[in-house]
Amino acid sequence: MISVLVVHGDRKTQRMLGRAITSGFGPAVLCDDLETAMAAVNGRTYAVVTAELAAHPNLPALVAALRAGGGDLLLCGEIGPPEVAALLRAHAIDHVVTTDPIASADELPLTLRTLARPDGLDSRGVERYLGYDVHLTELSPESTHGRITVLSAIRDGLAAMGIAARHERHAALIADELLANAIHDAPHGPDPALRDSVRDVDRPLAGRDRPRLRWGADGRMLAIEVTDQFGSLDAATIRTHLAKLADRSTRPRQGNGGAGLGLAMAFLAATQLVFHLCPGRFTQAIGLIDLRSRPDGGRTLVPSLHIFTERGRAIDGC
CATH class of the missing domain: 3.30.565.10 (Histidine kinase-like ATPase, C-terminal domain)
Known part of the structure; x- marks a missing residue:
């Protein structure tokens, strides 16, 4: 069973991201903060975390918990070069979505579908x-x-x-x-x-x-x-x-x-x-x-x- 979390403090943003990624995964679990997201990790879980939480001290713990269950983290939003550099170095983040909301509506679900394929990656x-x-x-x-x-x-x-x-x-x-x-x-x-x-x-x-x-x-x-x-x-x-x-x-x-x-x-x-x-x-x-x-x-x-x-x-x- 695969679950998807959307982590953001604003409910409107949660709902927007949740609608964008719902196709093929069922309803996303909406979380107000990283602590709530940590408690919601259950087996193979993927978390979409917005840029406002990129520097949060609990982010490394969430990344570790997600990967321990076979999932991963996708960071999305307007992220500047220094923040991206820190994320790549400190947390080994593999998925950073910096496109605008219209493009993200395509990019996020496609990335999640690729990650969630039961037979691994798709080389097409x-x-x-x-x-x-x-x-x-x-x-x-x-x-x-x-x-x-x-x-x-x-x-x-x-x-x-x-x-x-x-x-x-x-x-x-x-x-x-x-x-x-x-x-x-x-x-x-x-x-x-x-x-x-x-x-x-x-x-x-x-x-x-x-x-x-x-x-x-x-x-x-x-x-x-x-x-x-x-x-x-x-x-x-x-x-x-x-x-x-x-x-x-x-x-x-x-x-x-x-x-x-x-x-x-x-x-x-x-x-x-x-x-x-x-x-x-x-x-x-x-x-x-x-x-x-x-x-x-x-x-x-x-x-x-x-x-x-x-x-x-x-x-x-x-």
């Missing part, structure tokens, strides 16, 4: 974020410098669809950086001494070394997915590098080592950045751009982040 990727029967374009570089050809094809496709130039720029940046990580860093894992140190030399890609990129758009969302067949990226690495960018206390390293500047730049270019991690088998990174968003000045400073990790359950294709 971008299909989960786009409308039914949207055409997806699949591309795969034949060499390390083949990224240039892939990016050119994406730009041409977006231009043919009439996608705004600023969204086109963000999409190209996300695709380039995620492909770079998949090509140069994924094969060698966390050991910087083994990573590809000669990136300016073109070399062929074949078999397991050749990542796959898929992209599509439905007028609401533009989605770019990059999958490698190594599964060497872990949640702790993602959180570490994104926390550095969020609080601007440390510049991500610009040399070899992966998941540094490239991952951080992809994060800033997206509306949401989603990872499906299957250790030793594959890493799937998805950058989502909300085509309904206002001009650049109206964007949230920190995009939403979701990290789904296989924890001993079967995954399609894993």
